[in-house]
Amino acid sequence: MSPSETDRQAVETQEVVVEPAADESQSFSSRRRSGQRTRFILNLLLLLYILFVVNGIAFRNPGRIDFTEEKIHSLSPETREVLKLVTKEIRVVFPYYVQLNNSKQMAHYRSLQRAVELLKIYSSEQPLIRVAAEVNSLVDASRWELVREEYDLSSRQFNRLIFHTGEGKGLRQTVMPEDVATFTANPSSPSEPMQISSFRAEEAMTSAIKRLIHRKRLRCYFTQGHGEFQLGGASPMMALRHDLEASGFALASLDLGQLRRVPEDCDLLVIAGAEKAFTQAELDAVQGYLSGGGKLFVTLGVRRSKLESVLEKWGVEVLEGKVRSRITVLEDYSDRSWVVCRSANSIHPVTAPLVAGSDGGRADFGVGLLEPRPLKAVGAPFRLTSDVLLSTGGSDKVERYYLVGGGSSGSGVSEEARSDFTVAAATRQEKIDRPPENWVPLATRLVVLGSGSLLLDNSSQGGGFLNGNHRDFVMNCVNWLVEREELVSEGGVRSQERRIDLAGNPSLRRFVFLAAVLIFPGIFLALGVCVYFLRRS
Secondary structure (H helix, E strand, O other), X not given: OOHHHHHHHHHHHHHHHHHHHHHHHHHHHHHHHHHHHHHHHHHHHHHHHHHHHHHHHXXXXXXXXXXXXXXXXXXXXXXXXXXXXXXXXXXEEEXXXXXXXXXXXXXXXXXXXXXXXXXXXXXXXXXXXXXXXXXXXXXXHHHHHHHHHHHOOOOOOOOOEEEEEOOOOOEEEEEOHHHHEEEEOXXXXXXXXXXXXXXXXXXXXXXXXXXXXXXXXXXXXXXXXOOOOOOXXXXXXXXXXXXXXXXXXXXEEEOHHHHOOOOOOOOEEEEEEEOOOOOHHHHHHHHHHHHOOOEEEEEEOOOOOOHHXXXXXXXXXXXXXEEEEEEEEOOEEEEEOEEEEOEEOOOOOOOHHHHHHOOOOOOOOOEEXXXXXXXXXXXXXXXXEEEEEEEXXXXXXXXXXXXXXXXXXXXXXOOOOOOOOEEEEEEXXXXXXXXXXXXXXXXXXXXXXXXXXXXXXXXXXXXXXXXXXXXXXXXXXXXXXXXXXXXXXXXXXXXXXXXXXXXXXHHHXXXXXXXXXXXXXXXXXXXXXXXXXXXXX
């Protein structure tokens, strides 16, 4: 064989050897790419599955992490305690009717929708509470008919939350938009939706649940015939009457002069603003009621009514005169008949929750009284103890308090004595660690307020029942008197709405524009460029 043929045969042999190696390399590369695609698809499916599971758990469990400063997405300890008392299912119905050109209805719907979202947190804490129906009565007329028939509703019962428990008609409580939030209209553009200025849905819904839990009706008598606030008709205490009835009280008027005794079924006796003198027989009836373990709630009138002698026997002395305030601003002062009491007992069950609740984004604690009469906590029989609930304080250099019409006013009185006055006091059984043998505790409880102005629906300068902490304070007094401490309220969370005003803040408007148009898009563009060059390298 010639050398050229030998070389040609060697080359062909090399070619035959090389070709299988190339095919094997290409096959390995294709298998590798196929494996990468398979792993990518599997990882993508696994990621989607994880996202599906996480979202499923999140939607089924409405609990959430609350990062807000006011803790508006967290239930208060009081609400959690109430939810523990729920033993029967409570169904919530939310029928709504919204016209797009009706600013009031639109604002009401927004507030109630937020309340429904808050109810989901209630459901996570207590599964017996659930939203059973949410129906648009304007669009879904057929379903609205079914809901009306099931829950015995009228055609006008929409734009509200209806809490229902029991079989058939059962028991129900209604929460209106005005209970959930406060609204303000835009004076420059009345056609625009009303704004929600504050949101207090937790307080309203927890109160409704309380009223469903405590279904036992308690008898509450209001004395009449001595110039007291009227209970019936166009009463100035309509809001208080509504709250008492909704809280399980059956209200009735009581003429002590005619009956000469307090009825045996009386769970709470209220003497609201009496100005005329009680007879001795009437005083004996009140004295006998307290001796038997009665519960008495007294708001004093502007004049003495001889009831003071009975109150002093039970640990609360009513002093002479009335308390007024003097405001000093830039060496100029003005006298005011309204006295704002900012000093409250931080231990007593009536006021302790209110004082503690003032730190959670609420306004500072304060109760306004119209010329209250000063009180003094003194000794009481049967080992009863008297506690101060509210006092004027007297530490504020701007606002000072003094007496008019009493022996402590005028010259010769120290600043301390003219600045700090007790205006609300309570009497209860003293706790005894080692009671004497055969000792029987007395269930008597007594609350005395120096003025009855905070019982009235609306009073000038914000001193009525519907203002500030007054409603919570009065209802706490009532619930404490009838020994329902679990219903004593801290008022719930009342978060103030906070809005960003871009029109009045040019620098903020410029920052929002730059962040939306340049900063965040630029960050993502830079990250994309970095990833591109890293992969190429």
